Amino acid sequence: MLTRDRIGALLxxxxxxxxxxxxxxxxxLPFQANQAFTARTLPQALSILGVVLSLALLLKPLRGTARExxxxxxxxxxxxxxxxxxxxxxxxxxxxxxxxxxxYGFTVRPLGFLLATTLFLVASMYVLGERRHVMAxxxxxxxxxxxxxLMTQFLDVYIAPLPTFLGR
Amino acid sequence: xxxxxxSGLGTAASPLNILMVAVGCFAGTFxxxxxxxGPISAIALMIPITYGFDPATGLILMAGVYYGAIFGxxxxxxxxxxxxxxxxVASAFDGYPMAxxxxxxxxxxxxxxxxxxxxTIAAIFLLVAAPSLAVVSLAFQSTDYFALMVLGLTAVAxxxxxxxxxxxxxxxxxxxxxxxxxxxxxxxxxxxxxxxIDLIDGISFLLLAMATFALSEAMMxxxxxKTEEEKIREKDANANLGSMKLSREEVKEMVPVIGRSSVLGxxxxxxxxxxxxxxxxxxxxxxxxxxxxxxxxxxxxGSVRGLAAPETANNAACSGSFVPLLTLGIPGSGxxxxxxxxxxxxxxxxxxxxxxxxxxxFWSVIISMYxxxxxxxxxxxxxxxxxxxxxxxxxxxxxxxxxxxSLIGVYFVSFNTFDIQLMVIFASAALVLxxxxxxxxxxxLGFILGGMMEENLRRALIxxxxxxxxxxxxxxxxxxxxIAALVLFVPMLSPFVKxxxxxxxxxxxxxx
Numbered sequence: 001m002l003t004r005d006r007i008g009a010l011l012x013x014x015x016x017x018x019x020x021x022x023x024x025x026x027x028x029l030p031f032q033a034n035q036a037f038t039a040r041t042l043p044q045a046l047s048i049l050g051v052v053l054s055l056a057l058l059l060k061p062l063r064g065t066a067r068e069x070x071x072x073x074x075x076x077x078x079x080x081x082x083x084x085x086x087x088x089x090x091x092x093x094x095x096x097x098x099x100x101x102x103x104y105g106f107t108v109r110p111l112g113f114l115l116a117t118t119l120f121l122v123a124s125m126y127v128l129g130e131r132r133h134v135m136a137x138x139x140x141x142x143x144x145x146x147x148x149x150l151m152t153q154f155l156d157v158y159i160a161p162l163p164t165f166l167g168r
Numbered sequence: 169x170x171x172x173x174x175s176g177l178g179t180a181a182s183p184l185n186i187l188m189v190a191v192g193c194f195a196g197t198f199x200x201x202x203x204x205x206g207p208i209s210a211i212a213l214m215i216p217i218t219y220g221f222d223p224a225t226g227l228i229l230m231a232g233v234y235y236g237a238i239f240g241x242x243x244x245x246x247x248x249x250x251x252x253x254x255x256x257v258a259s260a261f262d263g264y265p266m267a268x269x270x271x272x273x274x275x276x277x278x279x280x281x282x283x284x285x286x287x288t289i290a291a292i293f294l295l296v297a298a299p300s301l302a303v304v305s306l307a308f309q310s311t312d313y314f315a316l317m318v319l320g321l322t323a324v325a326x327x328x329x330x331x332x333x334x335x336x337x338x339x340x341x342x343x344x345x346x347x348x349x350x351x352x353x354x355x356x357x358x359x360x361x362x363x364x365i366d367l368i369d370g371i372s373f374l375l376l377a378m379a380t381f382a383l384s385e386a387m388m389x390x391x392x393x394k395t396e397e398e399k400i401r402e403k404d405a406n407a408n409l410g411s412m413k414l415s416r417e418e419v420k421e422m423v424p425v426i427g428r429s430s431v432l433g434x435x436x437x438x439x440x441x442x443x444x445x446x447x448x449x450x451x452x453x454x455x456x457x458x459x460x461x462x463x464x465x466x467x468x469x470g471s472v473r474g475l476a477a478p479e480t481a482n483n484a485a486c487s488g489s490f491v492p493l494l495t496l497g498i499p500g501s502g503x504x505x506x507x508x509x510x511x512x513x514x515x516x517x518x519x520x521x522x523x524x525x526x527x528x529x530f531w532s533v534i535i536s537m538y539x540x541x542x543x544x545x546x547x548x549x550x551x552x553x554x555x556x557x558x559x560x561x562x563x564x565x566x567x568x569x570x571x572x573x574s575l576i577g578v579y580f581v582s583f584n585t586f587d588i589q590l591m592v593i594f595a596s597a598a599l600v601l602x603x604x605x606x607x608x609x610x611x612x613l614g615f616i617l618g619g620m621m622e623e624n625l626r627r628a629l630i631x632x633x634x635x636x637x638x639x640x641x642x643x644x645x646x647x648x649x650x651i652a653a654l655v656l657f658v659p660m661l662s663p664f665v666k667x668x669x670x671x672x673x674x675x676x677x678x679x680x
Contacts, residue, residue, distance in 0.1 A: 005335065008604040012338050019345055019360075026359050036634035039352040039359060042622050046348070050341045057334045066331065077603065080391050090391045094599070097387065097567075098592050101575060105588030108579070117576075121568050128390065130564035139565060143572070156220065157580055 001062070003070045009057035016050030023047065088129065096127040112162040117144040172299070176531020179224050180539060185532065188221075188229040189540045190547060196236020197243070197548055201558055202566065203250040203389070207237035207503045208609070209382040213570075215374055215510050216577035223514040224529045228536040230507055232543075235287055235486050238444060239544055240555075242279045242479055247272060247556060255444030255482040258452045262467060262474030269470055273409040278418070278472060279479045280549045282426055286480030287541040289430035290437070290487035294534055297438070302495040302523035302530075311628040311638045313496075315648035317621040320440040320498050322656040324610045327439075327446055333660060336610045339601075343614025344621075346371055353619065354626055366586040373509035375578045375587055376615055379594035380608050382574040386567050387599050409553055422476045425455055433481030437488020440500035444482040444489075451481035487537055493518060494530055498617070502609030505616045 023043045032038050062070075083089045104120040111119070121140035130136050151157045179185060192214070199210040210233050218226035241253030246263035259279060266275040308316070321340050328336035349360045350370025361367040414422075429451040436447035455477040456467045467474040492500045497519030499505035511518050516526055523530050548555070578587050598608060632638045640646050 004604055008335065008601070008606050009338075011600075011604075012342065015342070015345075022360055027357060032355070036636070037626050037629045039355050039357040042625075043345070043348050043359065046341055046345050050338070050345065053334060053338045053341060057338060060334065073605070080603070093390050094387050097390065097571065098596060101571060101592045102589055104575065105585045105592070108588070109585055117572065121572060124568035124571060125564050128564040128567055130562070136565075143569065147576070151580065159580070 001070075003062065003066070004073045005060070005066075005070075006058055009054045012050060013054035013058065016047050016054060019043070019050065020047030093127055093129075097124055100124050100127060109160075110164050112164070112166075113148060113159045114144055114161045115163060117147075172527045172531045173295075173535070175528050176533075176535045179528045179532035180228065180535035185225055185228050185536065186539060188225055189232045189536050190543050192229040192232020193236035193239075193540055193543050193548065196233035196238075197240035197544075197555055198236075198558060199233075200237030200240025200253055201244045201555065202240075203244055203248075205382065205385055205570070206241070206253045207234050207255075208377065208506055208612070209385055209570075210234075210237040211503060211506050211510075212374065212377045212382055213573050213577060215506075215513075216580050218510065219513075219581065223511065223516050223526070224532045226510065226514060227507065227529060227533050230510060231490075231533055231536060232540045234503060234507075235283070235483060235537075235540055235544065236548075238482055238486055239280070239283055239548060242283070242482075243276065243552060243556065244559065246275045246279060246475075248559060253444075255448055255485070256478070257445070258448040258478035259475060259482075261452065261478075262469070262471045265468065266470035266475065270410050271470070273412040274414060274418075275470075275475060276409065276552055277412040277414055277549065278422065278475050280545055281414075282422065282429075282476040282479035283483040284541050284545045285426045286430045286433055286483040287487055287544075288538060289426075290434040290484035291534060291537040291541070293431075293434045294487050294490060294537070298491055298494050298530075298534065299523065301491060302520050305495050305520040306524075308496075308520065308644070309628070309642075310624040310631065311642050311645040312648060313498075314621060314624040314628055315639075315645045315652070316496060316498055317617045317624065319648055319652040319655065320492075320500060321610075321614060321617060321621075322652045323440040323500070324613050326655045326659055327443075328607055328610070332607065333656075335605075336607050339606055339608065339611040340614040343611035343616075344618040346376065346611075347615045347618025348622075353623060366584060366590075370619075371590070371615075372578070372582065372587070373506070373612075373616055374513075374581060375591055376594060377506050377509070377612055378574045378578050379591040380598035380612065382570060383591060383595035384598035384602055384608075386570040386574070387595060388602055389563070390567060391599075391603075409556075412549070418472050421472050425473045425476045426480045428454070428458075429477045429480035430484045433484025434488040436481070437485030438491045438500070440492055440498065443501040443503070444485040447481040447485035447488075448478035451477040483541075490533070490537075494522060494533070495520060497522070497620075499613065502612050505609075505613045509616055 020043075023040050026040050026043070028038055028040065081091050100120055100123045103123075104116060107116040107119070118137075118140045121143065122136050125136045125140070148159060148161060151159055152161075195214065196207070196210050199205050199213065200207060211230050214230055214233050218229055221229070238253055238255055241251055241256035242259045242263065245251040245256045245260035246267050249260050249264040251257045251260055263275045263279060266272070322337075325333050325336035325340055347370070349367060351358055351361075351368055358368060432451050432454060433447040436450060437443060452467075452474060455473050456464045459467070459471075459473055463471070463473070489500050489504050492498050493504040493508060497508065497517065499508045508518055516522065516529060575588050575591060578591060579585070602608065628638055629636070638645060639649065
């Protein structure tokens with residue numbers, strides 16, 4: 001049965017194997033090949049350990065209590081990852097937040113700190129279900145300006161406030 | 169040593185540093201109170217602010233945040249039975265029942281006095297233990313350091329609890345793997361960079377800590393929406409706390425508990441890998457046993473001892489966990505690991521040399537712990553009713569703020585927008601691992617120790633002419649490695665031993 005631990009073990013096994021395969025891309029100079037310790041030594045040891053440990057976790061026999069725990073976990077997961085009437089779709093919210101963060105990463109330079117941050121804060125509050133727009137905007141603008149003043153005026157970190165096309 | 173204490177006192181008592189302790193305690197209490205955000209996130213969120221400070225000030229601020237967060241965690245444990253921090257789970261056992269009976273104020277006061285005493289007593293131990301250990305550790309060589317780091321990593325896994333040892337080990341290895349990304353320090357060879365310029369310097373520890381703790385904890389709180397019952401509890405928490413005064417009998421009951429739990433907490437805190445969570449559970453269990461059958465039955469229903477013990481022990485363990493960090497430069501927990509990362513980014517190498525080269529950092533941190541504990545008591549206790557209002561702050565505002573502070577904290581250090589994208593990737597991966605109940609702290613510890621471990625191992629090999637024999641010929645190294653093996657395998661084997669003993673007893677019983 002594919003339990004919680006076994007899913008984790010499979011993920012780690014895949015990661016360790018991929019990591020192990022990429023060790024061959026680490027360049028070694030000819031004279032280093034015979035040294036006891038090269039840039040490849042630790043990665044090799046780690047990937048072997050990773051494979052062994054994830055196999056051990058994968059093949060560990062299931063005991064009674066673990067089986068019960070797994071049932072509870074499974075029920076919890078189904079509740080977490082599906083649409084709940086009334087509460088919305090939490091997983092969807094998380095995904096939207098990730099999109100907002102990625103978008104923030106792309107816009108913070110071209111749009112400038114003030115605009116990009118305000119947009120990000122308002123957008124993520126909206127995603128989480130905040131519908132009092134005036135409050136959302138005033139909090140977002142307040143936090144953004146306060147933070148910008150704190151960083152630039154008191155902590156001497158320069159942050160471009162305005163979009164690039166308006167000059168620096 | 170007296171010189172050191174005096175210079176530390178001078179540094180710690182400067183107005184800026186006192187202000188920082190106060191700010192740290194306050195901010196820590198605030199963040200620690202939010203369910204889900206623990207001390208690791210609290211400290212990580214502070215790091216970008218501390219970059220402009222000198223190391224002593226920065227570390228003082230972070231230490232303040234650390235015990236502030238533990239204190240804040242106990243507040244939410246007591247008031248709404250939702251521990252913000254793993255170290256305060258045990259405080260909810262008796263704290264919440266006490267609050268439910270209408271003695272929330274009293275429970276908070278007990279927690280505050282116990283934390284204060286635990287923290288202060290442990291700071292005295294630290295004052296004695298740290299310098300003496302630092303002197304001893306000057307004799308350590310790179311081979312011993314390598315062994316110590318192995319010990320630290322295995323201990324974290326071993327203390328992960330029953331059934332979790334394998335998972336914790338696996339996550340430690342995962343952290344070690346992540347630490348190999350970037351340019352190899354001694355040979356300048358690029359590893360696992362996929363030819364990307366942004367990865368040449370490796371993954372910054374701040375980025376990893378923020379993404380896997382602050383960000384993923386915030387995302388997790390979105391995934392687990394509050395139930396109606398929890399919402400009601402949060403509303404109740406702000407209604408009426410009751411009197412904060414303790415009776416003389418209660419104080420009498422607390423004093424011996426505090427004494428025992430401080431010692432236990434400190435010792436557990438010093439152990440690599442253990443820390444506040446284990447200390448609080450051990451102290452709770454120990455007091456329940458000492459209390460005897462009659463008083464022991466009160467545990468779990470609002471016992472004074474049951475609250476005082478874990479509260480004392482977790483704060484004592486916080487102070488204790490500074491011993492390996494300050495003397496050996498080896499963090500014993502996720503929280504001290506992140507402080508180590510911060511210290512390294514200030515250009516300070518923690519370890520035995522810290523005591524010699526930066527005595528003002530060493531001593532001022534220790535001295536500031538006394539100040540921090542006083543401030544927690546004087547400032548936070550009367551302010552708790554107001555701080556507790558943060559629990560009523562809407563989720564829809566709080567989560568975006570945490571996301572913003574985490575992202576911007578990393579971005580303001582590197583000014584590289586690639587870091588923001590990388591954080592989203594790590595946070596999503598961490599969220600998946602969290603949903604699978606994989607522990608994250610061992611990963612962070614593995615990541616921070618990884619680079620140091622490889623460097624020490626390589627140096628040891630160079631000194632020993634590429635021979636691995638030092639692992640068993642140098643006694644200190646050998647014994648540390650033996651301890652590491654014992655720490656790892658004894659808990660794994662103990663169920664087998666118990667079972668076979670039980671079987672033998674059974675057969676003996678049948679025969680006789």
